[in-house]
Amino acid sequence: DPSAVKGKTYAVGTDTTFAPFEYRENGKMTGIDMELIRAIAQEEGFEVTIQSLGFNAALQALSSNQVDVVIAGMSITDERKATYDFSNPYFQSGIQMAIAENNDSITSYKDLDGKTVVAKTGSEGESYAKQHASEYGYTVTSVDQSSTMYEMVKSGNADAVFDDYPVLAYGVSQNNGLKIVTPKVPHGEYGMAVNKGKNADLLAAIDDGLNKLIASGEYETIVAQYLGADG
Ligand code: GLN
Incomplete structure (x- = not known):
């Protein structure tokens, strides 16, 4: 029942630097995901406290019930569906x-x-990189933040980075010192996640709010603000 969330406050876990979905500007968390979850909360009458934890840390915080929901450009995968509801x-x-x-x-x-x-x-991106490592003879190094990955590639501490293409494209458009040389590998869609079997009311409210934002055009306005009309 989505109305059960009214007046409640939920902890939202997110990544640290994953522009244009979540990043800090003038100290405040901003980006498509941040605007979406805030707009959904407002639409559905609940409050959110945002915790910028890092992607893996956000998933761990969700698994241990330290946050209620993760929105972090998180791909919906069958493997994750075993642990989370999207x-x-x-x-x-x-x-x-x-x-x-x-x-x-x-x-x-x-x-x-x-x-x-x-x-x-x-x-x-990490699992994709690992899946193809022996085929192409490269070694995979893992770090926690996209900003670290990009710095490593720029400084020559890594030769290439695998990341989500809307995020790479946004970074390149902001002159982050990288370029893209291989085709996109379509790989599913982003969803917000709660622990499996937990927070069904919150998930129902999120879906309801998302539907309303799509219907009103606000979803498109938010995306266009960061990615232009073709985003
Ligand atoms: N979409 C990717 C995933 O879900 C990356 C998410 C991220 O780095 N924030 O694994």
């Missing part, structure tokens, strides 16, 4: 590879032999 999908995404802007020696996965690839702990 909202309706709200954004189509997938994985892509980026390298340093000034690197002309890598133009495909085949050029990764003997190289180091960085990915985010616990992410779909």
Whole structure:
């Protein structure tokens, strides 16, 4: 019953730097996910406290009931559905590879032999990178934050990064020093997650609020604000 959430406060776990979905601007958490969850909360009459924990830490906090819900550009996967219940999908995404802007020696996965690839702990980008590591002969290093991954690639401590393509594309458009050289790998959609079998009222309220934001055009306004009208 979505109306059971009215007047309640829920703890929301999220990533630290995953622009344009969540990142800090003037000290405040902003981005598509942040605006969405705040707009849904307002629509449905509940309050949120946002905890910027990091992706893997947010999932752990959810598993141990330290947060009620995670919104973190989190891909809906069958494996995760064993542990979490997801909202309706709200954004189509997938994985892509980026390298340093000034690197002309890598133009495909085949050029990764003997190289180091960085990915985010616990992410779909990490599992994709690991799945193809022996095929292409690279080593995978995992870190907790997208900003660290990009710094490592720019400084030469890693040769390439696997991350979600809307996030890589946004970073490149902000001149983050990287470039994209391989095709997108479509890989599911983002959803908000609660612990399996827990917080069914909250999940119902989230779906209800999301539907309302889509119907009113506010969802599209939020996305367009960060990604332009084609986002
Ligand atoms: N969409 C990816 C996943 O769910 C990455 C999420 C993230 O890094 N915040 O694994």
